Structure formats: structure tokens, C-alpha cells
Amino acid sequence: MPVLHNQVSNKVLKERMLAETEPRTTISFYKYFTIADPQEFRDRLYKLFLELQVFGRVYIAKEGINAQISVPSSKVEALRALIYSISPELDNLRLNIALDDDGKSFWVLRMKVRDRVVADGITDESFNPSNTGQYLKAEQVNQMLDDPDAIFVDMRNHYEYEVGHFEQAVEVPSDTFREQLPMAVDMLRDQKDKKIVMYCTGGIRCEKASAYMLHNGFDNVYHVEGGVIEYARKAKEQGLPLRFKGKNFVFDNRMGERITEDVLAHCHQCGSECDTHTNCKNDGCHLLFIQCPTCAEKYEGCCSVACQEESKLTEEEQRSRRAGREVSNKIFNKSRHRLSAGFINPEK
């Protein structure tokens, strides 16, 4: 019986990864295509990925696959050959290789079957996620940014937009993609004659969003091929001016890939220029927010004095405090946290 799940503790697995001497390469890829039996596909792929010592997060659904993984650098080409051969739909698929990366983002392989690879809340049966807009390559993206008829629409979350975005991109102000889809249609309803350029981190959200815009009667819909990750890679490779400013946020240990030196955001506690995300060190909080080194020292990595104090209690005391407390939004959002003109008031 092959082992189809992890049997060793997370901590041990992480130590094992850190002890590896061979460098790892972080790769992401996705594809919207019909998978008739996602569970069978998942089990088959899991075994093949284990053989190549792949770590990471993979989602499989009837609508396709979404993967963020790392592989020993010597096995990148073997992985490529494997992916190309699993399905004709994946032959020659673009694999996004992360820039500026130590390959230490993952230490375990998690592969899950889901309803959708990207939750969209769309109930309309006639919606086809593989009927997408036109891809824009890096050079075309830069041309579009100079086109007065083009509107760039950022399909990522607020905390992602906050630390980096394309020049003049419109933010769709919600923290969930499923809310953003109808919101984008609504915001742009009077701009149907314009060129709509959608983008996201790795292309998977904006690709679906582009299909949704087409579904809703927009005719000139484009999306950035491979998202910000691929744009940055290609623009650097080709010596093009980088028109995405700041950081590309990614949910891994690094919490973001720096694209340009511009710092667009501010510390959520003191307002100084900063774009370093962190999670509040209080285990009962873990709020994702931006904290400068000075505040990190002052509040010991916590989002507030209350969290700072709580984090020093014994585990039992912390647990009893947490019991019964509502676990609410874990991401700092200026529109929701209106304290101190958009900043956290750490003394409260």
C-alpha cells in the first residue's frame, strides 16, 4: 500500500527540509481544464511528486489544478517532463519559477481535492472558466499601461495591493475573490468600451476573472500572463522597465517577493514607510499586518499591548482567555479597522 499522506510531524518535516544540502527551486503552475476524476488524478500525481521529493500545496478540482511547490533544483527538468506527460492539457504548460527565493517555503507535500481550484461563488452553470481573455506578455503589459483606453484591475486582496501594484491599477476592495468578481463587473459597468486588463499574483485568479468579465458582456478583456510573478521575471530577463511597483505578496515564509525598491505601504502601528508583513506573535491573535522594525521591537512582534501582555501569560492562562472569544478577521484591513486614521492603535 503506497503512503498517500504524511505520517511524520510537521516539526520533524521542517527540520528535515532545513537539513537538506541541495538547493530547492520554488515553482508554481495552474491550468483550467476538465479533470473527470479528481481523486484518481490526485493519488496518481501524489505518488509521482513524492518520487521527485516535491514539497508544497496542490489543489485539484474538476475545473483544473493549482500548484505551488518546491523541488530539489537538480530535479526541475524531471519535474517539467513529468507535468507535461500527465495530461495532454498540461503539455508545454508554463511553469513559474520564483525569483529571489531560497526554496525553503515548503517542507511537506499537501495535495487536496476541492470543489474548485479557486473558490468563486459562481452558481451560473453556463459560466465556463476556460473561456478566458487574451494573455498579455510583459512587453504588452507595459504598452497597455501607456494606453489611455486601458484600465488595469487588481484582482488580489487589499493586503496584497497595499504593498505592491501596477501603476494606476484599480483596487477591487474586498478580501475575498468571490466578492470581488461581481464587484469588478459592477465597478466597470460603464466602461465596457475600454480595454480591461486583469491581473493577480500568479495568473490563476485573473484568468478566471477575465472569463467572468467576458461572461458578463465585456468584449476587450485581457489578463497578465502568469500574473505579477511571470511579468516580473520576464521584464527583468528582457530588461524592460518594471511597472509593477513594490512587493508581490505571496503566502509563504517570505510573505512577498520584492519587485522594485519602492515601498508603497506604511507600518500599521506608527505609519512609517514599511512593507514587511508579519503575523502577530500572540498565538491567540496571529493578525496579519505590516510592522516596522522599531514597532516590532517595541511591541515584541505583537499587534497591540494587549496581545503583548497576553503572549507572556502561561499557556493555560492564554487558553482560558481565548476560550469563548470570537475568532474574527485575521487580516488587518484599513476599511475595517478605522482606528487612528487607518492604523492599529496598539495601546487599545
Ligand SMILES: [Zn+2]
Ligand atoms: Zn512602526
Ligand SMILES: [Zn+2]
Ligand atoms: Zn495581536
